[in-house]
Amino acid sequence: MSGETTTTSWKAKAEFYFRAVLENLLPIAILLGIWEFVSWNEWVPPQLFPRILTIFFDMVEEITDGVLLTHIGTSIVRLLISVFFALIAGTIIGIVMGASRTFEWMLVPVVNFFSVIPGIALFPATILFWGLTEQAVVITISFATSIPIILNTWVGVKTVNETLVHAARSMETKGLALLLKVLLPGSLPVVIAGWRIGIARAWRVLLAGELLASPEMGLGVRIFDAQETLNSAVIYGGIIIIGFLGFAMERLVLRSLEVATVQRWGMMREL
Amino acid sequence: MAFPEILSFLAPHSVRRCLVIGPNSVSAKLVINSLQKTFVVNEGFGHSRHVQAIENVSLEVTDGEFVCVIGPSGCGKSTMLMIMAGLYPKTGGEIFLDGQPLSEPGLNRGVVFQDFALFPWLSVRENILYGVKQKKIPEDKHNGIVDHYIEMMSLQGFEHTFPNRLSGGMRQRVAIARALALDPELLLMDEPFGALDAQTRANLQQVLVDVWEQTKKTVLFITHDVREATFLADRVIVMSARPGRITAEIKVDLPRPRDILAPEFVEIERNLASLIESQNETLHN
Numbered sequence: 001m002s003g004e005t006t007t008t009s010w011k012a013k014a015e016f017y018f019r020a021v022l023e024n025l026l027p028i029a030i031l032l033g034i035w036e037f038v039s040w041n042e043w044v045p046p047q048l049f050p051r052i053l054t055i056f057f058d059m060v061e062e063i064t065d066g067v068l069l070t071h072i073g074t075s076i077v078r079l080l081i082s083v084f085f086a087l088i089a090g091t092i093i094g095i096v097m098g099a100s101r102t103f104e105w106m107l108v109p110v111v112n113f114f115s116v117i118p119g120i121a122l123f124p125a126t127i128l129f130w131g132l133t134e135q136a137v138v139i140t141i142s143f144a145t146s147i148p149i150i151l152n153t154w155v156g157v158k159t160v161n162e163t164l165v166h167a168a169r170s171m172e173t174k175g176l177a178l179l180l181k182v183l184l185p186g187s188l189p190v191v192i193a194g195w196r197i198g199i200a201r202a203w204r205v206l207l208a209g210e211l212l213a214s215p216e217m218g219l220g221v222r223i224f225d226a227q228e229t230l231n232s233a234v235i236y237g238g239i240i241i242i243g244f245l246g247f248a249m250e251r252l253v254l255r256s257l258e259v260a261t262v263q264r265w266g267m268m269r270e271l
Numbered sequence: 272m273a274f275p276e277i278l279s280f281l282a283p284h285s286v287r288r289c290l291v292i293g294p295n296s297v298s299a300k301l302v303i304n305s306l307q308k309t310f311v312v313n314e315g316f317g318h319s320r321h322v323q324a325i326e327n328v329s330l331e332v333t334d335g336e337f338v339c340v341i342g343p344s345g346c347g348k349s350t351m352l353m354i355m356a357g358l359y360p361k362t363g364g365e366i367f368l369d370g371q372p373l374s375e376p377g378l379n380r381g382v383v384f385q386d387f388a389l390f391p392w393l394s395v396r397e398n399i400l401y402g403v404k405q406k407k408i409p410e411d412k413h414n415g416i417v418d419h420y421i422e423m424m425s426l427q428g429f430e431h432t433f434p435n436r437l438s439g440g441m442r443q444r445v446a447i448a449r450a451l452a453l454d455p456e457l458l459l460m461d462e463p464f465g466a467l468d469a470q471t472r473a474n475l476q477q478v479l480v481d482v483w484e485q486t487k488k489t490v491l492f493i494t495h496d497v498r499e500a501t502f503l504a505d506r507v508i509v510m511s512a513r514p515g516r517i518t519a520e521i522k523v524d525l526p527r528p529r530d531i532l533a534p535e536f537v538e539i540e541r542n543l544a545s546l547i548e549s550q551n552e553t554l555h556n
């Protein structure tokens with residue numbers, strides 16, 4: 001019986017990264033190409049639907065001014081802080097709910113109650129408490145983000161293959177050790193899916209927060225300011241930046257995590 | 272039981288029962304006394320069903336014995352094994368392993384499941400070490416233990432592979448290695464070769480016999496395959512379907528390695544098959 005050998009060549013590595021970039025950017029490039037084609041023909045009035053190149057040059061101009069990068073940086077910091085709290089709290093609460101009948105019974109109605117409430121509807125309440133501050137924004141985003149993470153983690157833990165739990169229990173694994181050694185890694189594919197949904201929700205609530213709490217800086221602030229001056233290039237530019245940041249975060253962080261864990265372990269099919 | 276015989280009237284019922292068992296049982300490794308199991312199946316919306324899976328099963332297994340339990344599907348044989356692993360609570364009766372009453376899971380029993388139950392996120396090596404770490408065996412002994420069982424199960428070169436990358440036969444080798452690495456008093460195997468193709472199964476049966484002859488473990492092996500039971504066991508226990516009861520017991524005295532085409536082998540196999548067949552008839556009548 002022969003063992004396994006591992007091979008890594010520079011050629012294979014280069015090919016992997018080239019393919020990754022191509023596969024991820026090509027669909028978006030095609031979409032932007034269609035946009036450019038439509039706006040270049042002026043099938044839609046250019047005031048409403050500017051050319052991609054115009055949007056792009058506006059962006060470059062703002063970047064050299066230094067304003068755009070501050071907007072982006074402020075939004076990303078807000079998002080990352082909120083997501084950090086939501087990931088930790090949401091995952092822990094979800095695991096505990098999936099592992100303990102008492103917690104499940106106590107929390108399922110509460111979580112389901114809040115899951116239907118849009119993040120934007122929570123702002124008036126958090127602003128009452130914390131005023132028009134960063135805390136109000138971060139707390140609201142964290143709260144809204146943790147809900148889908150909790151629900152996914154809970155289902156993930158409950159659907160961990162029962163024989164695995166049996167095997168672990170037969171070797172005297174229980175309580176916290178069972179949570180950390182078996183239930184968390186066993187539910188990781190579903191947990192990561194929950195993080196995906198959660199982070200997407202965080203972006204949405206962030207933008208709503210930047211509109212309602214109207215801080216000085218942020219991508220949302222920029223878009224809503226541009227709306228007042230009817231600057232469509234900045235509006236679309238803002239939307240494109242948000243979409244691109246969210247997409248890049250998902251690919252670079254979550255997808256990489258998936259490849260390094262559940263896909264490497266063979267718990268998730270490669271396509 | 273370290274309980275003075277003269278004070279036995281003070282002992283709780285379960286202990287007294289153990290003391291009264293005849294001299295024959297003193298050497299018994301595993302004693303099962305009128306085991307009962309009734310499941311309450313919750314079907315939701317206020318419906319529940321009571322299913323009697325095991326009715327009054329008594330069995331004794333001596334140290335180093337290889338016992339196969341055979342029976343039609345749904346006869347409670349797997350349930351019996353799960354109870355002995357401590358994973359299901361029993362509803363009646365007693366089980367003693369080395370004289371100690373048994374109800375919780377424990378590292379003195381190694382369990383091998385039909386669908387392998389290897390942890391996908393741990394490499395072959397880490398899977399084998401899982402129970403060893405649970406037993407708090409000092410770290411400097413780990414390499415020796417892993418190497419020993421890797422070699423015993425011919426898994427050399429796959430130490431760092433993840434289980435889901437292995438074939439079914441290889442996975443079950445890892446699972447057996449993991450159970451043996453516990454150095455258990457009792458090896459519980461729940462149709463371990465049921466999910467494998469015929470060739471791999473025959474191969475692993477031989478591997479298991481070799482390993483058993485090396486380690487002299489007490490084995491309780493659940494199967495529904497008559498030839499497998501005849502090939503492996505010192506003694507075959509036949510169970511009937513729903514509720515599970517022991518209906519027959521056959522000793523297999525053939526020397527190992529056994530030739531599945533030898534007339535003596537075929538005769539025992541045929542006897543066993545007819546015992547199971549006759550049960551199916553009573554079941555249908």
